[in-house]
Amino acid sequence: MATQTETREYEQAKARVEELRSLIAYHEHRYFVLDSPEISDAEFDALVQELRALEAKHPELITPDSPTQRVGGAPVETLGIVEHRVPLLSLANAFSEDDLRAWHRRVAAQIERDDFALVCEPKIDGLAVALVYEDGRLTTAATRGDGMRGENITQNVRTIRSVPARLKGSVPPRFEVRGEIYMTKSGFEKLNYERGEAGLPLFASPRNSAAGSVRQLDPKVTASRPLDIFLYQLGWMEGAEPPATHHEALEWIASLGFRVNPNIRRFETIDEVARFCAEWTEKRDSLDYEIDGIVVKVDSLAYQRQLGAVGREPRWAIAFKFPPTQATTKLLRIDVNVGRTGTLNPFAVLEPVKIAGATVQLATLHNEDDIRRKDIREGDTVIVQRAGDVIPQVVGPVLSKRTGGEKVFRMPRKCPACKTPVARAEGEAMYYCPNRQCPAQRFRLLEHFVGRGAMDIDGIGESLAAQLMRAGLVQDGADLYYLKDHRDELLGLERLGEKSVDNLLASIEASKRRPLAQVIFALGIRHVGGEVASILANHFGSIDALMDAETHDIDAIPGIGTKIAESVREFFTLEENRRIIDKLRAAGVNLREESGGAREGPLSGLTFVITGRLERFSRDAAEALVKRHGGAAASSVTKKTDYLVVGAEPGSKLAKAQQLGTTILDEAGFIALLRERHIELPA
DNA sequence: CCGCCTCGAGTTCT
């Protein structure tokens, strides 16, 4: 009978649907929580597709916790209100180590002992949520709200892939876990970039972005946002004995398949806690999510009960807050610099503001498109931060502080230095001053010529370079080699006595023996940096051979394409540039490759990236050492990187390497590796 | 033609 066949098919489908759901749940856990997938993305997608097809055929098998429902249900009119069974408290803040130790003393006094354990957790800058599970299924997710009542965001939280919709094994019939929903920095950047392209208003920060995403009425919007979650506390539970300590509770939460932050540590003393806080103050930027402090909690739940709360703040926990690396200040105006290649570089002139220990007054703004994308206007109140704790950066305007008197920036039509009309090449982001005689360009070119990696002449900085040009003593780098005939004029310059003139002339003299690659680099040919200069020097062996080369001769070299070849060719066809070469030659500057450097060595085939500050040698010296022994030194971490060598205060490269699973060496490890391969270290 | 990998260029502050 037909019905019998149908029933059998239905039973089979039902069984397969169940199986697929548990398979998918398992692999999602491997991928999103443990970060170690067992199957490829394509294989995973195939499982989801199969489930989707079965559900389409048998809609009655669809349940709200099915992984296919993660893309989001129907939009709602408004988010409902949820009453928290146990209020979500806020935390007292500690702004210094003293505050932290004072808190510890108060706790010790109240429980009458000082040998209690503490748990430290990075304080994620996101959105606090409470998740309620009944019979192993997620039934309610709510925002913190005012601590007593929050908004119902269950539909939206179901779209976050690392939140288990159903728990495995035997679990208490009802319990609540608490955590923080956040957006990764990389996800935020990508999202904002896409919003900019689509002409949508930008989010100010990953935190804002996460909050906005979670409070969407349409879960499909939430599903499209790169959200994730860390759980950090057991709210309440029924029908089972709760653990005795906070860290055991965390272990239990992790064992259920929730994501728990891997950087949580348990300590016995406040000294260790203080050290932990200090460490993270330094390396907070190495994570791909924002943290604004460290939460310190008393581990024992019995002590926690004994300590209780004052008002809305528990006495058993405190938030150690990092000094802010972001601040708001006024953007006074946008000025424009001219680079050595003629590029016009806009930068922000800010009302001075202290950020992370330094007073920031200037910040680069890259180009006109970037300013427009971020909608930054002159007169705006802006958020400023120090990327990697160093380089100041304008994040964006504070729209609520707009008065209407702000001015939209427009790139000047004429070069600010020489008044030549500027041009913007088709499809390029930068404006150029096309005038090769532009004084600003010549000045930057001279600075480049004497700089490190180029002719490396000590004693010429910004001010002396400017004076030499203003006095008419130097027009280009080659003129430096004729300064010895103008001793008297040199002595007439500011802050230049007999002794400094001698030193200056000596270092100019010494620079005549730089290798060919550095001379080529010093010329400042567009698209020719240190790397390309080195390739050209190796290939041609002398300036003369390079000067006489045709475009196709240069183009044929691996690593060199048409753009570079044309740029080199154009440089040497210009009379003024050939004259510079003549002057260098007449002065006795080395214009040929001294000797072919040994390329093979014990590090052949290995690629190193060096980041942070090393103790034993400068980064340049370390890179030179690697290259001298056949290795390659790259500037950014990719799949091809074999070793990341990490010094003090590393930046974002460390996170990238951890993400890719690159082997990470500290300085001692690096030195050990060199010794192992019998490489002598410089004195 | 697209996406990945490298390199080039400009930059801050102490």
Place this chain on the structure above:
DNA sequence: CTCGAGGCGG
């Protein structure tokens, strides 16, 4: 450190 752009393989 950042972004943009050149080179090149798929």
